[in-house]
Amino acid sequence: MRSEERFIMGPKVWSLIGLVILLATNMVLFQYTIESYMVYDHASMRLFMSIAIINVGLIILLYRYWKKIEYSDK
Amino acid sequence: MSKEPKDRERLSGLVDNLSRADDVKLNRRAFIKSTFGAGIALGLATIPFNIATFVRSEPRTDRQFITTVEALEQGKSLEFEYPGTEPSLLVHLKTGEFVAYNNKCTHLQCPVFYVEEEDVLLCPCHRGYFSVDGQPQSGPPQRELPKILLEIENGKIFAVGREIHHGA
Numbered sequence: 296m297r298s299e300e301r302f303i304m305g306p307k308v309w310s311l312i313g314l315v316i317l318l319a320t321n322m323v324l325f326q327y328t329i330e331s332y333m334v335y336d337h338a339s340m341r342l343f344m345s346i347a348i349i350n351v352g353l354i355i356l357l358y359r360y361w362k363k364i365e366y367s368d369k
Numbered sequence: 370m371s372k373e374p375k376d377r378e379r380l381s382g383l384v385d386n387l388s389r390a391d392d393v394k395l396n397r398r399a400f401i402k403s404t405f406g407a408g409i410a411l412g413l414a415t416i417p418f419n420i421a422t423f424v425r426s427e428p429r430t431d432r433q434f435i436t437t438v439e440a441l442e443q444g445k446s447l448e449f450e451y452p453g454t455e456p457s458l459l460v461h462l463k464t465g466e467f468v469a470y471n472n473k474c475t476h477l478q479c480p481v482f483y484v485e486e487e488d489v490l491l492c493p494c495h496r497g498y499f500s501v502d503g504q505p506q507s508g509p510p511q512r513e514l515p516k517i518l519l520e521i522e523n524g525k526i527f528a529v530g531r532e533i534h535h536g537a
Binding site for chain 2: 304314317318321322324325327328329330331332333334335336337338339340341343344347348350351354355358361365
């Protein structure tokens with residue numbers, strides 16, 4: 296008989312949550328970049344781009360971490 | 370004899386190679402991979418806008434005559450183009466002061482209007498409100514309206530420059 300499984304927030308779930316948060320952040324940063332571009336606010340644009348690129352790095356790291364765990368299960 | 374058992378057999382043959390457990394797993398992986406791809410794409414999509422700033426030139430902010438003090442009553446506004454062909458709005462406040470802003474909403478570039486009764490600047494597209502000092506008050510806009518610098522000389526109003534950030 297199958298016992299009742301308890302849901303545990305493991306590293307895979309945390310990496311998924313992290314990826315979704317970073318995706319949402321990049322969406323907002325992309326919108327802000329366009330808004331800044333339209334009003335010639337170049338300083339803000341560079342700031343938003345820098346944060347977005349840091350986010351890209353984090354996304355890659357997080358994805359590789361998730362992939363490592365996900366595919367080592369089997 | 371009914372055809373039903375035969376149909377059921379045929380239909381079950383179509384789905385016997387599917388496993389619900391595998392299906393769920395595949396969907397989860399596909400979702401994470403899509404999230405990964407979309408996150409990277411959106412992050413990198415900010416780069417072309419920054420490159421474009423080196424290519425495009427800002428409109429010139431030369432001194433430009435707008436109107437005379439007498440021509441614009443208190444509580445009224447006037448649209449003009451500055452710098453270049455960018456739409457702007459000159460407002461004669463109830464206090465007697467003149468202010469001018471680019472009248473493109475900083476949310477989605479809709480035109481902004483002066484509402485005399487409430488003494489605010491309103492973007493009707495998504496009901497974005499700006500105070501008469503150009504700061505966003507409510508609604509979707511998050512950043513201030515670019516301010517047009519004015520000079521009044523012998524009853525004539527001139528636009529002399531533009532400030533993107535002009536503080537609270």
